[in-house]
Amino acid sequence: MPIEIKMPALSPTMEEGTLAKWLVKAGDSVKSGDLMAEIETDKATMEFEAVDEGVIAEIVVPEGTDGVKVGAVIAILAVEGENASAAPKAAPNAEANTPSPLGGEGAEAKPMAGEGQSQASTPAASPSPRPSPQRGEGERVKASPLARRIAAEKGIEISALTGSGPNGRIVKADVEGAKPGAAPAAAAPAQPAAAFAPAKPAAIPDIPHEAAKLSNVRKTIARRLTESKQTVPHIYLTVDIRLDALLKLRGDLNKSLAARGVKLSVNDLIIKALAVSLIQVPKCNVMFTPDQLISFSRADISVAVSTPSGLITPIIVGADTKGVAAISTEMKDLAGRARDSKLKPEEYQGGTASLSNMGMFGIKQFEAVINPPQGMIMAIGAGEKRPYVIDDALGVATVMSATGSFDHRAIDGADGAELMQAFKALIENPLGMLA
Template sequence: ATVAPKAAEAAAAPAAPAAVAPAKPAAIPDIPHTAEKLSNVRKTIARRLTESKQTVPHIYLTVDIRLDALLKLRGELNKGLEPRGVKLSVNDLLIKALAASLIQVPKCNVMFTPDQLISFSRADISVAVSTPTGLITPIIAGADTKGVAAISTEMKDLAARARDNKLKPEEYQGGTASLSNMGMYGIKQFEAVINPPQGMIMAIGAGEKRPYIIDDTLGVATVMSATGSFDHRAIDGADGAQLMQAFKTLVEAPLSMLA
């Protein structure tokens, strides 16, 4: 029997996909508990980080960095800055080092879009700050051209206002790369989730005394582990490795990033 044209077309056409049922909430175990409605901030964090892990192919690169020279320089700078009421943190110097590294390795100071690769000529560093309502990333704009005292003063102001929920949107939206430091919690090393649409984030672990080879002799040095997470759509592994190498070099010879 001849199949009618319309029937043949219907048979050849793929079946319409079944509507995806919304995910059901997880069953809550019968254990004493409290429940708190998700805040808009927490919902935004959940949405953006889920989007990042599901759509951005992350590549992770880790280096160990000797901190002794940076700590010595920080002490000397703080003595000179004391009359101005400025006290540099290690993180302030790492913000500067990351910014300088991005300018030195511009292939990592980028943003991926579906049809373009955006390359930035300025390093705006988003710095992860924990607040009572969740994580937020205030931005040090143009950190590559700012002095470390200016970075320190600005960072203290941004962090204080972030914790009081007083930041303006333009002070935490944007940025060309991020820095997340968990060393104060004793975390040795971690892999941070990229803050989209940025191309990379630097995760900083704790500085600690470790056995270390110095001039072919086993000694003890203050060492930290830093891990860069890179968007592999935009940044090749070799370029990410150059960024990590530049960051390590600047932190281990910190006077060069102040020039």
């Protein structure tokens, strides 16, 4: 019997993705472990492997298709002994290639482990109701699993509802607005656009230009940063930190680690300092939820890495307990695979706080946007020679500016200041973070 190959969920929060590229074609033989396709999620482009053996009978969803729902049939596999050309064709899946408006029901982001990647989001706007097609007697009701579960909990007869999803599919909003035993609600008249609805795209000026389609990664970055600035009250605290002692320690460590092929960067030591300071000031190693404040006993640092498709934050798990050589080796591996879109979901989803370093670009100081539902992010500027008071005398020192962005719902200004003080002390007396 032919096997339906379905769109996989490549991360805990994935609801749909882009079938970027097929690596096989109809008539190709595949076995377990063979690469079949490249799928673009909201975080990265990942490879999809075959789990069964057989011959590709049909490619249902062509490459380049956006908004393919998790679980949608994307290909048909004929198993050994079957004639691939005689395998039944898959029925068109109208919902597979049609993204729900504004992400639809599936766009409710789930918190990342410790972060959320995360991830808090505002509820997506419900699409305007559409009359559902008439169902014949005994015909299966089209409804999402979430809608069915809510209907069962509320004692609602789901077949009596009018679906507002694609092709009359009953979704969460339809069930939540219904009452047990109530008659099917008539389709509501179209409502005027809400105040928070996305603005119409600006007219493109008559200037020579190129237009590039937004990737899922870029769309996710835009959505999450907008949500962060709109829903998280940021408070910013900046300190100037003398780097001379840390630079000397780095030089000494690199000499001793040269035989092992390890070369520490300043950023490796900063990751360690942030992790240790979060353990010293646990009130800042937190995550805010509507009814709880989650405090973490381990510091997992999400480190911002720029990639061709956008920003991604691979995580150094337990950075507070790892040696700086281990942090350096792990960070180089994660950053390399991040740029090649080869990270596993668990390597970028999570984290208790974030670090963004733009010092290599000569940026003196900046304020980073919090990665919700994390409670803070540290922004690192360039180290530079500046006039500095040393032992009550004016001298010259290598100084960098660091700015902490804190979620003021979860972290008071005094607690944020305590973290910045601890971070500064560890950078200026770096042996303390190695003990």
